Each structure stands twice: as structure tokens, then as C-alpha cells.
Amino acid sequence: MKLKSFIIAGASALALGALSLPATAQTFTFAFQADAQSLDPHSLNETFTLGLLGNVYEGLISYDKDMNKVPTLAVGWEVLTPTKWRFDLRQGVKFHNGNDFTAEDVVFTWERMGSEGSDQKTLAGLLENITIIDDYTIEIDTPIPNPTLLNDLVTMYIMDKEWAVANNATESSSPADAGRDGSYATSNANGTGPFMVESRQPDVKTVLVRNENYWDDSIPTNVQRVEFTPISQAATRVAALLSGQIDLVYPVPVQDWSRLDNADGVKALTGPEARTIFLGMDQSRDELLYSSVKGANPFKDPRVRHAFAFAIDVNAIKETIMRGAATPSGLMWAPQIQGYNAEANTPHPFDPDKARSLLAEAGYADGFTVTMDCPNDRYVNDEKICQAVAGMLAKVGVTIDLLAQPKSQYFAKVLAQGGYDTSFYLLGWTPGSMDVFNVFNNLLACRNEEGTVGGFNLGGYCNERIDELGRIVASETDVAVRQAAIDEAAQILKDEAGYIPLFQQPLSWGVRDGVSVAQRADNVLDLRNVVMP
């Protein structure tokens, strides 16, 4: 008798479970190859982390699905003088904890972005001062005229001052905190965005729920609940999509596009991404940290850098590893970026003989050994690309010790917060502002002590003339003059082989049929545009 009632209880529990299923119909599940580094919006300036947090936090301005700038926490703005802007802030916006959004929070956010652990110091450095006029009006001073200021403000996510003070999180956590507890803001979030963080287990699962009090009623999404799962194995990720467990996965390995197209109920969503994948070399130290060459730094010699560029067959990487889905690039910025000039985009030719003779000229006829840092869960086929680069360099006599790591460890090592601890590395860059000045400011400029300029110039490449041209690019409003400066800088960079650009990688998403999403060129999944059937 007892057993029978047990069975009945069990069966009714099951039935209840089944009944409650339709309520979860508006749950959107998606998978990426790695987790967001942190919930702290200032701790890592990385597209995926910022993209995910862009659903929880908001900036003064944001991009819509076609990458147009739309007013968000600011409702309007006015340029008072070339270096002074006035912004009217949106009234009646509340943070997730119910606090009001005011001008104080904007100032606090800017200060926090300049704090010790922050990875957004180059962005904070674009502003000189923020003056509070009243609760909903601010004035921003910039050190130099900055016509692209609005684009730059997109990834400046506003955090609630009161909340941060109460939880002792007024300083940004650092990428080097990965795997440690960091501050309160690493594992909790309180923004103004359309989704709130319900729970988070790093590297396992993050659950977002709809913010019922969101200020904008017009966003298209009907999603009430979002489950994000990092799945590092590419095949497992695709299998999860094919089996219907997950609504959207990215990146889909390029070799599986046709598999998705042939399968029922799913499709591959592809296009060109604005991300340029490139190689960087440490040109700042007198002796490389990880190399067989002692007492000298071979990368200080432009001949060695050119030899590396000549040794790499970008087209072979494109045809095999990327299955044709990449655009070889001679520039550090993609065609989608404001300031791109197709005529200047001439990829470096492949010529291993030339590479060998250049190395011999530079005194490295027998080659040398250098360690290469590479992420293995950040870009499309990143580790495979690094392996291929190692193989190509081996053919001209350079031995590469490949250190491929998950991005959490990789970024903690190579970025400023890790002391630029690298000799040779692979990195990808999408300018968050979609303007070429972002590349100048972060990658090309000589880096300063505070890390507010050239903060992502991990190899410490430095050319005074490019710095001068960068200042023109920053403030010039005459398009022709600006373009001339950009082209001159591109030429210098190419002549010196300061960086070795490889290609632009493709956008590569797999989506369940019926789920409508907007695929942006910066590879950000904006949940505001996700509509479930």
C-alpha cells in the first residue's frame, strides 16, 4: 500500500513537471566556446564578455542590430566646443536593485574604469573630466577633439555607485583575478539592462531573467529566461544544437557549416566579422622573456619581423583550417571599420626563401627558438592556426614552443595586468567603436606607463610618427586629411612589419529554425533582438 502511494506521488510529480514545461517555452539557451571572464564589466575589455554583459549593463549609447548608434542611458547630446560635450541622461531608469540611475553613477563608472585592475583604461583615458550639471545632465571634457566619442562610449557600462560602495566593489577587478573570487562585482551584477543575472556558476552556467521594469518597452524580444552554457568542445557544441538542447551556438567550426545546412531544424548563420586576427611580437624588451636568443631581442630587427611575415602562408591557412571562410588582410582593421581603404589592403606575400635570407642577413641563419602564446577557446580555430604558424616558421628555421591556453589564463598572462608576459602571440581585435581610431589608440600607439594609451599593444611596438598620425586620426574632421593620415600609418606599419595581420575571421553561428536573431558584425549576441517562436 505504501509502495503504491509512493508510485502515485512520483507519477503526479512527473506529471506536474510535464505540465510546467510550457511555462519555460520562452527560455532561450545558447552556448559559446568559453565563459565570460567575469560579471565585472570593466575587468576585461573582450568582445564576448562585454557582449554578454551588454544585456545586463548599459552604456549611454548602444548599437542597434545594424550597428547604428542609438540613445540609451543618454537621451540626447550636444557638442558645446570640440572638446566639450553635454549629455542629457534618461530619467526614471532604475538599476535592478531599484536604485535610481543618475549622473553620479556615470562619474563613478568613469573613475572605476581608470582604477588599478581595470582593463578599460585606454577607454577611460579618452575622457578628461566629467562635470555634473544636475542629476540628469553631464558635461564631458576630452583631452583632444574626438569626433568618434559616441562610438567609444558604447562599451562604457554604467554601474550603480551606491551598490558598488555598499558591496566594497568600487575598484575594478582584474583579468588576473580569473579563477579567484575577485570583488563582489565579479560574481554579482546590477545594471539597468533588460536582463538580470539570476545565478552564475563560472564555466558551468549563467542564467539571466527578464527585467520586468526595463525602461524600454519596444525591444523585440519575447524571451523571459536565458540560459548560457560554455561548451569548449566544438563537436559537442554542434551536437547540442543538432539534438535541440540548445537554441543557438557559436562559433560553429567552419568545417561543420554544410553539416548544419543539411540537417533539419537548424541552420548556419554566417558572414564576415569585423575581427582581424594578427600576430604580435615583443619589441620593447632588450632580451625576450622566452627565447633561445640571449642578450638581444631579435624582434627589434625589422628584418626578422618581415621574415616572420614572409614565412606565413595566410592563404594556406584560409583554404585548409578556415575552409575558405576567411579574408586575408594586409591591414589591422576590417572593411567594416570606419577608415578602411581597400587600396591600402595588400596582404603580405608568402615567400619562404626570402624569409630565410632575411633571417640570415639579420644573423639568425640557424634560426632561433621562441615561445608563442595562443588562446585555445577564443577565436575560430585559434589553436589550429597557431599550430599551422608554428609549422610554417619551422620551415624557415624558427622553432616555436606553443603555449596554447584557455582564454582566462591566456589573457591573465599577456595583458597589461599580467605585465605583458609574452614574446610572440596571436590576438584578434574588433574595434568596439567600429572606428579605426580605436585600433590606433589601443594597438598602434606607443604605450604609456599608466596604460591609458596603447594598453593592448602587448609587444610594445612604438613609432613616433604613427603616434603623431594617431592624434590627427583622433581629432581631424576633414575626411580626406584623416584618410591620408590613416593610409600613411598603414604604410609605415607595413614597411616595419610592426604587426603581422593574418585575416578577418567569419561570423559563424548555428541557430535553431524559428528563432530569430540579429547577427552583428562585431559578433555580439544582443538578447534584445532574440525572438522565440
Place this chain on the structure above:
Amino acid sequence: MRDFLQRFFGGDLWWSFRSSPMVIVAAITTFVMIFSSAFANIVAPYDIFDLTQFNLMDSLKPPVWMERGEVGFLLGTDDQGRDVLSTILYGSRISLLVGFFSVISAMVLGIIIGLIAGYSGGWVDAVLMRIADVQLSFPAILIALLVNGIISGLLPGEAQADLAIYVLIVAISLSFWVQYARTVRSSTMVERTKEYVQAAQVIGLPQPLILLRHILPNVMGPVLVIATIQLALAIITEATLSFLGVGVPPTSPSLGTLIRIGNDYLFSGEWWITVFPGLALVILVLAVNILGDWLRDALNPKLR
């Protein structure tokens, strides 16, 4: 020596070996695989660690009997243009190496603990055997994952890849010692009451000497049988850990790592990258297992 050979070839063991064709096939297979992986640098068509021998444009070539296949690459090539046959030969070398060394270190550890527990008895025995019991209640792979995670967590990032093989060996041997300890303990408890041990005690030999010189040789039989069977298990455990991505790094791939790398290409139809290393693993483990089973039966007087 001649005497020994005569005894061996005239004995039961050889007779039982000769009368079972399956065991002969297994023995030959095992020998061939051990030989070819030990001398992979001579046997394999390419040296997989010499990057200059490979060309990216040769990548993803199918096996030779298929369309687009090339004679130079019998079993096809992987995503970097490496010859799959060569990677399997070098990969089995690492798999076997990890297997052998973890079995040996598990055996040494298990024998020492078993001898001490069985000979001392009392609370020493109770404590050691309870630890063994607790560990037996967890699957070995779980223990190996745990130990592997803790040790690699303690190592700095750069050392992790270099030391991965040793970490694996430690992790697997720490999860496998229990079988040996329990077997040795029970045999030791039987042996220590025998007259030759009492005689040794009476003439005042120190305890370690009695354990090593007098008891150990008499308990080794069953231990060798366990070791053979566990070799197969250790190879599987190593492959599982490497498949999960916590084993040896892709720069020195074992069979498990090769299967994991190839797994990414199953959906797109390049099955040979993962299927051939998988087959090699199955054949190797099966052959070693058959040998182990045969050895167990042949040495067991009750089954004769």
C-alpha cells in the same frame, strides 16, 4: 639458462599458450604494437615532432584507398597535414609509456602497503585497509581526475604541459594501488604464519629483510597477473583523461588526445582522424586483456 628454457618450453604455461590460437594472436599483436611504437622514430613514415616534414596543404587527405588519397599517407592526414599512421605510432608510445609506468608505480606502492598491512596486522592493518576500502568505493577514473586536477592546479602554467605525463602517471597509479595492496596483504597474512618465516624471525633477521627477501617472492604470482590486466585499464584511463582534455597536451599526443582532436571532424566527414586512433586503442587494449586473462587462468591451479 638452458635448463630454464627447457623447463619453460616443457612446462604447462607454454603448453597452454600453444594450444590457444587466440592467445597467440593477442601476444603477436601486443608485441608488434609495443615494438613499432617503441621504435616509432624508425618504423613511422614521418617524425611527427619535426614540423618541417609536413605541409598544411596536405591536410585532411583521406586514407589511401579512397578518392583523393595518397600513397604517402596510408591512413590519411589530420587537420595540420600530419600523417595519421605516424601520429598513431607516436601516440601509442605515449599511451604505453604512461600505462607501463603507472602500473609499475601502482604495483610498488600497493606491494609496500600490502606487505606492511599483512605482516603487522593490528591497527596498522586496520587503518591501511580502511583507506583502501574507502578508495575502492570510488571509481578509479574519478580518483585519477581528482589527483590530476589537484597536482596540475599546483603547478605554474608553463610547467603544466612539460610535466603532464608525470602528473598523469602519478594520478593513475594513485587510483590503482588498492588492488595490489589487498591481494598482497591477504597472501602475506597466509605466508607469515608459515615455518620459513618463523625460522627467519628466530634467527633474528630484521623485518624489512624478511618482508622483501622471504615473503615477497612468494606473493608475486597473483600480483603479476593483476599487473597485466591493469595495464589495459591504465591505458584506457589515460586515454579517457586525455580525451577529456586533462591528460597529455596536443604537442605530445597520446591515443586519447588524437581521438579528441579528431572528434572535431566527425560531423564534417573526416572520420579517419578519430577512427584509426580509436581502432588502435581498441586492438591494443583487447590484446593486452586477452593475455592477462590467459595468464590468470594458466597460473590458477584450481582451473587446471
